[in-house]
Amino acid sequence: MLNTLSKLKDSLEKRNKENVLRSLNPEKQGIDFYSNDYLGLAQNATFQEILLKEINQQPHLLKGATGSRLISGNSNFTMEVEAYIANKHKVESALLLPSGFVANVALFSAIPQRGDIVLMDEFIHRSVRDGLRLSNAKRSKFAHNDLDHLEKLLKEAKGNCFIAVESLYSMEGDFAPLEKLTELAERYNAFLIVDEAHAFGVFGYGLVAQKNLHKKVFATVVTYGKGMGMHGAAILGNQTMISYLVNFSSPVIYTTGSNDFHAMSIKKGYQFLENNSNLSQKLQENISEFRKINLPTLSDVQSPIQILPMRNISSAKKLQQHLENKGFLTFAAVAPTVKEGEERLRICLHSFNSKEEINQLTTIIKEFI
Ligand SMILES: Cc1ncc(COP(=O)(O)O)c(C=O)c1O
Incomplete structure (x- = not known):
């Protein structure tokens, strides 16, 4: 038992040393550029009302x-x-x-x-x-x-x-x-x-x-x-x-x-x-807004997931933290989620992001990289 636990601990410490330890953290507050809720249904009050009505009935x-x-x-x-x-x-x-x-x-x-x-x-x-x-x-x-x-x-x-x-x-x-x-x-x-x-x-x-x-x-x-x-x-x-x-x-x-x-x-x-097909149209408009500033993204022009390649784990994490400090939530994808040496910042766009939020985000990124 002790031997097994110490092996587990060693693996966790190795991850920690490599700056890639994962942990479950409390919910973050900030502008959402990291969730997969592309069309905002997870927080759509009208949709929630529809579901509530069904449960009540x-x-x-x-x-x-x-x-x-x-x-x-x-x-x-x-x-x-x-x-x-x-x-x-x-x-x-x-x-x-x-x-x-x-x-x-x-x-x-x-x-x-x-x-x-x-x-x-x-x-x-x-x-x-x-x-x-x-x-x-x-x-x-x-x-x-x-x-x-x-x-x-x-x-x-x-x-x-x-x-x-x-x-x-x-x-x-x-x-x-x-x-x-x-x-x-x-x-x-x-x-x-x-x-x-x-x-x-x-x-x-x-x-x-x-x-x-x-x-x-x-x-x-x-x-x-x-x-x-x-x-x-x-x-x-x-x-x-x-x-x-x-x-x-x-x-x-x-x-x-x-x-x-x-x-x-x-x-x-x-x-x-x-x-509500307007939601996916709005999302596409927001993706176009994001792409206007020509960041070096690897992703497709229509994709709600926009990827910025980073030099290494530390620069990916630094940019994520810098954005978070300014109130913008993004995700630094590092190994083992992506291959070592292919670290990246993952930005998810949503129908509910405002043009101002997108412009602020891209400006901060442009200044940083
Ligand atoms: C391509 C792909 N397939 C499957 C899944 C798993 O889907 P779920 O989150 O519903 O378990 C994910 C989740 O991130 C995904 O990105």
Whole structure:
């Protein structure tokens, strides 16, 4: 016991020395340029009123699920909402999960089988990699958004081949070339899986839906903790794939279901996003405002995530602290969240940021770098 604890302590001390120790800190006060609440739904009073009204009218929505969805924990309402979601995304089936992390682990641990291979973008989210650690499939990384590299790996691949990408990369703020990826997948009979965590809501129901690629993508993961400001996720795809998950995916089977309030709030979230498309327009205006000053960002002109490369951990952290002292909350992404030597400042833009706030932020950054 003592030996184990001292090993844990050593690892923490090593992190501390390297200036990358993580800790859970009290909530910060300041102007939000770091949350994933891109459209402000997490704090939207009108949306909260809608949810409250539903709870008041139907308090049974708060009843605990009481068991696994395969035993006592399923509900007709959750299944209705899953059918509603599938219909919105024009796919056969949708499966609700408590978070995007769980959805990716559920999908990637179960679907790729022994003898299969998963080719993943080098910057794919940790949840995909952790899911694959529970799978018997082989895995290999291709250079970020590098279609030539991917094609080379596809040519060499044996067995069923899956390609795993994010439509909008969370630590780069750039997009996957989805159309070209679907062409490659088609040419090599590979199954494309797209994580839409950061695109959902910001770009309608996500880029797969917006680009009408749903028939060419094997599975899509949309999450409800970012553009929708809540939590949860859905795996979207064909009925056989979803049935397979219900039969073989541990994170679906061996866990208590969510209550109906979760499903209800997601359904109301879809409706709210549909009725408030001005929010994503406002977000795009704010992104353009941010880009006016020409900071050396690596990110796409339409991305709500704007990344500024930093020289090292210390300069990333110093800039974050400097901004925080002035009342602006951003995030210094350092190893192991990003590769060592690729430290960066991550700025998230929102529909609710004012032009003045954005201009103040960019001016402070420009003066600092
Ligand atoms: C690309 C990507 N996928 C999945 C997730 C996990 O989603 P959730 O926060 O809903 O667990 C995240 C979260 O940061 C993400 O960035």
